[in-house]
Amino acid sequence: MKERPKWLVYVMLVFATSMWGSGFIAGKIAVEDFGPFTVAFLRFFFAAVLLFPLMWKMEPKRPVVTRRDWLFFALLGLTGIFIYNVCFFLASMYAPVVKSSLFIATNPVLILLLSIxxxxxxxTRFQIAGMILALSGAATIISEGNMGAIITGGLEAIDIILLLAVVTWALYSVxxxxxxxxxxxxxxxxxxxxxGTIFLLPFSLYEASPLSWLEASPSSWLAILHMSVFVTVISFVMYYDGIQQIGASKAALFINVMPVSAVVMAVIFLNESFGMIHLAGALLVFSGVTLGTKVIGPQVKPVPFFRKKAG
Known part of the structure; x- marks a missing residue:
């Protein structure tokens, strides 16, 4: 594996997670004409059309894929492509961007625990502190400073769907x-x-006839193409490269950039309000990511979350 400069890895992760934020906006546009299974299928079908030539060109000598490897690829497709995206597009239909962003922003906590x-x-202490700071910023943005509302609000059906999205994305990352x-x-x-595309196909065909796709508006098709190229192909490869370079728990900190970009784009494209509390939350998120990715000096050693008992 060719090691990249840390600053470049961080820039790539910020770009990737910012593009995921744009997926909230594109998803809301696409579900105006398509159902959640169809949006997910079309998104990844077009992504696959781009990814396979890219893989053949970039990786002409790929490792031999064993039966165990195919099982892992299938699990990745099931968790991060199929289940996560169906939940994501259901949320696009029935939940506001800010609420969806809050649930997705909790991913670093679960990814960190599963990685451990x-x-x-x-x-490291920096990662723990950065994670807490960044997650606090995301929660501040979504709750608009009213943290108590998150605790006392209770779970609705859409909350369970979003929780399932968080769990499946954490599994996908690990x-x-x-x-x-x-x-x-x-x-x-x-x-x-x-x-993931294979798993989505039968559900998409059951949901709507391909002939009905022709009735969709140009804006819905552009939204799907945006999700295919930028949110999927470019961002997924960058995110995986980040995991490979700096580890799953550290790369997961950058997921907190996603709600910031989602809220900013919601203000621009969906006319949602933006106040000082949103700005404060955004500053917390970026401060947390900066702290969590701080280079470990000789005075600070990595420490396990759970120490083994002596003897």
Missing amino acids: LFLKERV LGKVVLKKFSPVVSTTYAVMF
Whole structure:
């Protein structure tokens, strides 16, 4: 694996997660004409059309794919492509952007815990503090400073759907770390998208006839193409590359950039309000990401979250 400069990895992760924020806006546009299964299928079908030639060109000598590898690729497609995106587009139909962003912003917490439990990753004090700070910023943006509303609001059906999205994306990120020990980001993303598209196809055909797709507006098709090219192909490869370069738990901190970009775009394209509390939350998010990605000096050693008992 060719090691990239840290600053370049961080810039790529900010761009990738910012593009994911734009997916909230594009999703709301697309579901005006398509159902959630159809939007997800079309998004990843077009992405696959781009990814396979990209993989063949960039990775002409790919590692041999074993039966175990195919199982992992299928799990990636099931979690990060199929289940996550169906939940995401259901949220686009029935939940405001700010609420969806809040749930998705909790991903770093679960990814960090799963990375510690299953990947035996270590975390630094900077990562823990940065994660808390960034997540606080995301919560500030979404709740508009009323943190109590998050606790007392209770769970609705859409909340359970969003919670499922968080869990499946965390599993996707941790499984991706395992796959990246053998395969490159573009190979991992391509095969995950392939399986996800296959899983989505029958549900999409059941949801609506392909002939009805012709009745969709140009804005819906542009939204789907945007999600295919920028939100999927470019951003997924960058995110996986970030996991490979700096680890799953550290790369997950950048997911907190997503609600910031989503809120900003919601203000611009959906005419949602923006106040000082949103600005304060955005500053917390970027401060948390900066702190969480701080280079570890000789005075600060990585420490495991759960220490082994002596003896």
